[in-house]
Amino acid sequence: MKLREFWRRMYEHFGEAYAESFASDHVMSELGGRTVQQALAAGWDVKAVWRAVCETQNVSALLR
Known part of the structure; x- marks a missing residue:
């Protein structure tokens, strides 16, 4: 996942x-x-950060 896609989601x-x-x-x-x-900023993988957000914030399946 690119950072641009992360922020779009x-x-x-x-x-x-x-x-x-x-x-x-x-x-x-x-x-x-x-x-x-x-x-x-610490260099975490963007996709790993997005997964953490999804897990804790009830992100819809369409955005996962």
Whole structure:
């Protein structure tokens, strides 16, 4: 998964304004106690980060 696709899905699921807030503020144990932004900056695989978001945020099957 490319980063561009990741953000498209984030915006579609959360809405553009909340996606950014969620990514920078919500600490996830699935990401080792990091936010989405921190995990991506630390070099986590984009697809692994997306899977963690899907698991914890009830993302629709169409976006998974």
